[in-house]
Amino acid sequence: MRKILLIGLKDVTLAFRDRAALVLMLAAPLVLTVGLGLVTGRFAVGGSAGSAISDIPVVVVDQDGGRLGQALVDALTSAELDDLLDPATSADPAAARRQVDDDQAAAAVIIPAGFTDSVIPRQGAGPDGGSVQIELYANPTRPTSAGVVQAIVDEFLSRVEVGRVGGQVAVTQLLTHGLISPQEAEAAGRELGQRQADAGEAVITLRRTTGAAEPPPAFDVLAYIAPGMALMFLMYTTANGGRALLAERAQGTLPRLLVSPTSTTQVLGGKVFGIFLTGVAQMTILIGASTLLFNLRWGDPLGVAALVLAAVAGATGWGLLITAIARSPSQAASLGSAVMLTFGILGGSFISLNALPGWIRAVSRITPNAWGLDGFTTLALGGTLADVALPVGALLAMAALLFGVATVLFSRQGLAQR
Amino acid sequence: MTAILEAQNLVKHYGDVQAVKGLSFHIAEGEIFSLLGPNGAGKSTTIAMLSTLYAPTGGDARIAGYSITRQPMQVRAVIGVVPQDLALYEDLTARENLNFWGQMYGLSGQALRRRIAEVLDQIGLADKANKPVKTFSGGMKRRVNIGVGLLHRPRLLFMDEPTVGIDPQSRRAILDMVKDLNRQGMSVLYTTHYMEEAAELSHRVGIIDHGRMIALGTQPELTRQVGQGETLRLHVAEDGDAEKLAQALRGAPDIKQASAADHTVVLNVPRAEEALAPAVARANAIGVKIRSVDIQEPNLEAVFLHLTGRALRD
Numbered sequence: 001m002r003k004i005l006l007i008g009l010k011d012v013t014l015a016f017r018d019r020a021a022l023v024l025m026l027a028a029p030l031v032l033t034v035g036l037g038l039v040t041g042r043f044a045v046g047g048s049a050g051s052a053i054s055d056i057p058v059v060v061v062d063q064d065g066g067r068l069g070q071a072l073v074d075a076l077t078s079a080e081l082d083d084l085l086d087p088a089t090s091a092d093p094a095a096a097r098r099q100v101d102d103d104q105a106a107a108a109v110i111i112p113a114g115f116t117d118s119v120i121p122r123q124g125a126g127p128d129g130g131s132v133q134i135e136l137y138a139n140p141t142r143p144t145s146a147g148v149v150q151a152i153v154d155e156f157l158s159r160v161e162v163g164r165v166g167g168q169v170a171v172t173q174l175l176t177h178g179l180i181s182p183q184e185a186e187a188a189g190r191e192l193g194q195r196q197a198d199a200g201e202a203v204i205t206l207r208r209t210t211g212a213a214e215p216p217p218a219f220d221v222l223a224y225i226a227p228g229m230a231l232m233f234l235m236y237t238t239a240n241g242g243r244a245l246l247a248e249r250a251q252g253t254l255p256r257l258l259v260s261p262t263s264t265t266q267v268l269g270g271k272v273f274g275i276f277l278t279g280v281a282q283m284t285i286l287i288g289a290s291t292l293l294f295n296l297r298w299g300d301p302l303g304v305a306a307l308v309l310a311a312v313a314g315a316t317g318w319g320l321l322i323t324a325i326a327r328s329p330s331q332a333a334s335l336g337s338a339v340m341l342t343f344g345i346l347g348g349s350f351i352s353l354n355a356l357p358g359w360i361r362a363v364s365r366i367t368p369n370a371w372g373l374d375g376f377t378t379l380a381l382g383g384t385l386a387d388v389a390l391p392v393g394a395l396l397a398m399a400a401l402l403f404g405v406a407t408v409l410f411s412r413q414g415l416a417q418r
Numbered sequence: 419m420t421a422i423l424e425a426q427n428l429v430k431h432y433g434d435v436q437a438v439k440g441l442s443f444h445i446a447e448g449e450i451f452s453l454l455g456p457n458g459a460g461k462s463t464t465i466a467m468l469s470t471l472y473a474p475t476g477g478d479a480r481i482a483g484y485s486i487t488r489q490p491m492q493v494r495a496v497i498g499v500v501p502q503d504l505a506l507y508e509d510l511t512a513r514e515n516l517n518f519w520g521q522m523y524g525l526s527g528q529a530l531r532r533r534i535a536e537v538l539d540q541i542g543l544a545d546k547a548n549k550p551v552k553t554f555s556g557g558m559k560r561r562v563n564i565g566v567g568l569l570h571r572p573r574l575l576f577m578d579e580p581t582v583g584i585d586p587q588s589r590r591a592i593l594d595m596v597k598d599l600n601r602q603g604m605s606v607l608y609t610t611h612y613m614e615e616a617a618e619l620s621h622r623v624g625i626i627d628h629g630r631m632i633a634l635g636t637q638p639e640l641t642r643q644v645g646q647g648e649t650l651r652l653h654v655a656e657d658g659d660a661e662k663l664a665q666a667l668r669g670a671p672d673i674k675q676a677s678a679a680d681h682t683v684v685l686n687v688p689r690a691e692e693a694l695a696p697a698v699a700r701a702n703a704i705g706v707k708i709r710s711v712d713i714q715e716p717n718l719e720a721v722f723l724h725l726t727g728r729a730l731r732d
Contacts, residue, residue, distance in 0.1 A: 255471050256501060
């Protein structure tokens with residue numbers, strides 16, 4: 001284990017002493033992030049939330065007909081979300097789900113009958129004790145877009161819940177202090193609830209009210225661009241790490257390692273660890289730099305850490321596969337560059353996957369970029385570690401599969417010679 | 419004397435190419451043994467097999483009692499390898515290189531730091547220890563390359579053509595270092611195609627050609643194979659055709675063998691003084707101008723010429 005660590009640390013040192021590599025590992029993603037941020041207006045005076053994600057198709061089914069249901073429909077179709085969402089209404093939940101299944105929509109928001117009444121009971125009607133839930137029918141091939149819709153609906157529901165609980169507390173306080181009689185309590189509660197419903201439009205503006213100095217919680221375009229660029233150049237780092245393995249063979253240091261009392265497993269393990277460690281260091285620096293320079297919020301630190309480790313593992317798997325296939329360092333470099341750009345485009349680093357046909361979105365799932373972007377976007381929208389379990393799991397599975405294939409190829413070819 | 423290395427019928431094939439064809443020899447503890455042969459003779463492949471980098475296609479060898487095929491890790495712990503090409507991390511300093519490679523040989527802590535200081539002194543680079551290797555001259559890099567092989571005080575050091583492509587001063591320093599290491603008790607397997615190096619360094623020499631050991635023994639034993647002959651070298655002018663002159667002299671009276679390489683015709687003759695005049699006359703007759711002449715006592719080059727009909731640098 002000690003030798004694996006030593007070989008890995010040596011490779012990290014070498015990677016960070018290579019000025020050309022540093023430009024591509026760190027400077028290029030930051031410069032491109034700034035460039036794309038400028039294009040999207042992220043750095044314009046007063047502008048903070050241009051969006052690489054736009055016109056998300058969403059179907060809204062309002063079976064409720066009450067004030068809260070209408071408030072949610074109004075919110076989803078509001079002018080404020082006009083750029084972000086492309087809403088359509090439907091009366092039939094089954095038809096709405098079919099639209100999602102047919103990939104015509106990223107999500108369907110189905111407001112069931114009795115939703116308003118479950119929050120604000122009608123005059124004379126007692127609480128039915130059951131819970132009525134809004135259904136979000138998400139398109140699994142558009143997790144980022146579905147996540148955006150979910151975030152909007154979650155925000156709406158959380159404000160409604162806050163209002164409902166606040167109303168109950170207010171009525172209790174009024175009763176306790178003798179300001180209203182028990183007979184007046186129901187009417188007072190209903191009135192507070194209706195006020196809450198009336199305030200729905202304000203809720204849907206997604207303005208954060210926890211502190212005036214806080215930035216707006218609306219989706220920050222950089223939260224899409226920065227991980228997109230970081231993930232694309234992470235592919236460069238891992239492919240370059242693989243190239244370095246072949247270069248070591250050509251320059252004689254790999255054979256020299258193999259005639260020292262160091263096993264092939266230790267050598268290969270050290271090289272993989274070095275690539276992984278370099279990738280983690282690169283992502284950490286990029287995340288830190290974008291947080292400090294652009295005030296970018298990446299989201300739940302635990303989720304970000306898990307996603308970084310998983311994304312680097314997935315990318316390392318691809319780097320190893322490239323190494324196992326390539327015959328020379330120059331071939332590995334060419335192949336690595338091609339894979340980096342292809343995965344960058346395919347994985348959504350330049351163009352939102354929502355703008356691409358369904359089959360491309362399906363193919364994009366082979367890239368660490370697509371899964372990583374899904375995860376980072378979810379976290380930027382307020383998701384937690386649990387919310388990124390799918391992308392983390394997919395990336396780790398990708399890493400395991402690619403490590404396995406690369407190991408078989410290496411063992412067939414031999415590490416010292418081809 | 420105990421053998422530190424015993425090779426038995428080593429064979430290595432690369433596809434249809436037979437690089438080494440049944441090599442058997444031994445190296446005694448404390449001995450410098452040279453494998454002398456032209457480029458492509460199989461010297462580096464032999465080192466690669468003995469150092470456990472490549473598995474032999476056939477045969478085996480025991481180093482310090484360990485089999486290279488069955489106990490490679492034990493073998494690696496007792497050998498040091500100085501590869502023909504530089505095998506260093508050029509972006510690391512000399513000290514960082516030595517530190518990394520020392521750790522790969524299991525050294526650590528104070529012992530490693532002390533050993534690095536000793537090796538830096540030994541290779542004469544203590545004052546440049548903290549400079550990146552990429553800033554070094556070819557000779558300095560060669561010395562670091564050797565230093566890496568010495569860190570763990572191996573019992574047997576493999577040196578694969580360590581003086582190729584360096585200046586005479588660095589070459590002298592390396593040869594002196596090899597002798598010094600041997601005086602300290604280290605056994606050395608030294609490969610070269612420079613006859614002079616093998617002659618200066620070796621207790622015994624194995625002459626290898628086309629993957630076969632064609633002669634093996636001490637220098638006197640080997641030169642006796644040539645008989646009482648001498649070597650006459652005719653250095654022809656830059657525009658002269660050495661091969662044409664060698665052709666013309668083959669079969670001439672008193673000329674046992676003739677070969678040409680690098681504007682030099684090498685003749686194996688019973689008495690050089692007697693053969694010189696007819697050879698020069700023949701050169702004049704065919705229009706090849708001779709620039710200078712050397713006469714040598716029987717040496718390893720003559721042995722190689724005697725055994726193969728070719729000069730070592732062919």
